[in-house]
Amino acid sequence: MDVWVGKSNIGRAPEKALTRAEMKTIEMAEVFGMRSVEDVSGADRAQMKALLVEHVKADAFGMKQGTHRALASALFAEFAVLNLDFEEIAATEMGEARNQGMIAAQEPGAHVRWRDACDGCPSCTALNGKTFRVVAPDSPDRNARTDVWVGKSNIGCVPGPGYGPDDEGYDQAWAQPHWFPAAGLQHVGCRGNWSAIPKADPRVSPEFVEWMDEILRKHHLKPTSPRKIEE
Numbered sequence: 001m002d003v004w005v006g007k008s009n010i011g012r013a014p015e016k017a018l019t020r021a022e023m024k025t026i027e028m029a030e031v032f033g034m035r036s037v038e039d040v041s042g043a044d045r046a047q048m049k050a051l052l053v054e055h056v057k058a059d060a061f062g063m064k065q066g067t068h069r070a071l072a073s074a075l076f077a078e079f080a081v082l083n084l085d086f087e088e089i090a091a092t093e094m095g096e097a098r099n100q101g102m103i104a105a106q107e108p109g110a111h112v113r114w115r116d117a118c119d120g121c122p123s124c125t126a127l128n129g130k131t132f133r134v135v136a137p138d139s140p141d142r143n144a145r146t147d148v149w150v151g152k153s154n155i156g157c158v159p160g161p162g163y164g165p166d167d168e169g170y171d172q173a174w175a176q177p178h179w180f181p182a183a184g185l186q187h188v189g190c191r192g193n194w195s196a197i198p199k200a201d202p203r204v205s206p207e208f209v210e211w212m213d214e215i216l217r218k219h220h221l222k223p224t225s226p227r228k229i230e231e
């Protein structure tokens, strides 16, 4: 059980301690929210961002409004006149916040792996299973090809000639200088995500495990087996 300052049953405060990644996801929505949406006024963008933050919070607290569908309907209700693809905006923005949040939750030097969930989208397929180092945004030795950092994004980057989705060679687009692995989504409508690579467990000596198992067996208990190190 966890307790924290201000924990209370008074009112309708959700009774859940957020994980670091969840807290960072909310923070990322507050900082970077709606930057993928083009051609809207500052006031509209701010209002859209407020809706995004609300729904990202709802997601963190496990509430039913915490889906991109719910965000899409809220955006549509407010901004129908703008005639935007709210479904895509909502999915992109929630995914962007989650992925940036995942990166923001890592210690510098940690490693993360990209998992493609776009069903064959060329930029994500090219990155699928690849591992990147997390560095601080102002790290002097950061490398755009091998590192990711909070805020790193392809938003606003247009793949050069010959690298549009219908062009031959699009699958090489990620390798172009202007198309780096992003910390958030790789492109608008992207569904991929990061997973953190756990640090390898400290090695347990096999002799110790044998000794321990011997004792456990004597007491008719289940012997341990060395924990599998996740690859």
Ligand SMILES: [Zn+2]
Residues within 6 Å of the ligand: 118, 121, 122, 123, 124, 125, 186, 187, 189, 190, 191, 192
């Ligand atoms: Zn993708």
